[in-house]
Amino acid sequence: MRFVTYASADGARAGVVNGDLIHALPKGTTLLELLGRSLRQAGERALAAPDEVVPVADVTLKAPIPRPPSLRDCLCFLDHMRGCLRAAGGTGTLDPTWYRIPAFYFANPATVLGPYDDVPISPGSAWFDFELEIGTVIGVAGRDLTPEQAEGHIAGYTLFCDWSAPCCLLEHLDLGDLAAFRGWLKDGDVVSLRAEGLGEVRQTVRAGAAPHPLAARPDPTARPRRPRVNPARSALPYTKGLHQVGDGVWECRAIDTADGSIPDSARRKPLRKSKETS
Structure with missing residues (x-):
């Protein structure tokens, strides 16, 4: 079952994709509030008795959950991490910790x-x-x-x-x-x-x-910056x-x-x- 959020004249709407159509959930319903045990049941109700039906091609899809309460980015694709190290001038050899701990950082929702x-x-x-x-x-x-x-x-x-x-x-x-x-x-x-x-x-x-210029703090040991x-x-x-x-x-x-x-x-x-x- 594929859920979407799309733009409509009444604001953002949530629905379920059925082929080339979207079966809308009731107005004011968001996917965020349905997360958990009630999501599938809400989707089944929308497929059986949609609030409206619109073609996917006629709407603008938004992010399924436009503003998640929390966002974590996991650093688990190790080939990418090796590339980061090489781009920074290193050999691309990862510390053993990378193979033991699934690292992540908090991103900005x-x-x-x-x-x-x-x-x-x-x-x-x-x-x-x-x-x-x-x-x-x-x-x-x-x-x-x-x-x-x-x-x-x-x-x-x-x-x-x-x-x-x-x-x-x-x-x-x-x-x-x-x-x-x-x-x-x-x-x-x-x-x-x-x-x-x-x-x-x-x-x-x-x-x-272009970034707004900021006055640099004095650094007597600084080297000239390359363009x-x-x-x-x-x-x-x-x-x-x-x-x-x-x-x-x-x-x-x-x-x-x-x-x-x-x-x-x-x-x-x-x-x-x-x-x-x-």
């Missing part, structure tokens, strides 16, 4: 965007990057759970496109191997991501405003940097055309589907 919203480049960023991730939506509270117990607390899954500006995060470091990150994005690039059962994300990267210019070229079509969750599941491409169309050189050959993902 106010920065969540919809699947077709433009993505502003962080002010002053010359290196803009993204990671395709799976968002796990927790529906039932819990703590100190085993992996088997935790699975019962999951309400569902969604695509999660994590945008970042590594040069802002690592400004205190000299970036080393720029090729460690593939496919730097720039203004006008379109990133389209699709996963079976989870839908599609298609977002356009837009240049951000922040990224000499690395975008790798098109974008095919690297994503881990594979299952055969034939992920699709990712960056499109470098003025009208956002897909050039022949960027078209991906169909991937074989496994029994688990078909």
Whole structure:
């Protein structure tokens, strides 16, 4: 069962996808308040007796939960962490702790965007990057759970496109191997991501405003700063940097055309589907 939040004349509405149609839940109902044991029952009622029925193609989809109360980003894709270390001038060798502890950090829920919203480049960023991730939506509270117990607390899954500006995060470091990150994005690039059962994300990267200058505090030992210019070229079509969750599941491409169309050189050959993902 696939739940969505979409824009309507009455504001944001929640509903259940049924083929090419959305069966709406009652006005004022949000997916956030239904998380838990009542979500499936509410979806079944909407399929049987919808408040309204609208074509998916006629509405603008928003993030399923536009403002989650909490957002954690787990650092579990170790190939990406190795790339981060190489980009910062290291060897890419991870400390043994990374193999023992599933690290995470708290992200900002106010920065969540919809699947077709433009993505502003962080002010002053010359290196803009993204990671395709799976968002796990927790529906039932819990703590100190085993992996088997935790699975019962999951309400569902969604695509999660994590945008970042590594040069802002690592400004205190000299970036080393720029090729460690593939496919730097720039203004006008379109990133389209699709996963079976989870839908599609298609977002356009837009240049951000220049950062406001701040008076620097005196540092008698400071060295002259190098201009922040990224000499690395975008790798098109974008095919690297994503881990594979299952055969034939992920699709990712960056499109470098003025009208956002897909050039022949960027078209991906169909991937074989496994029994688990078909």
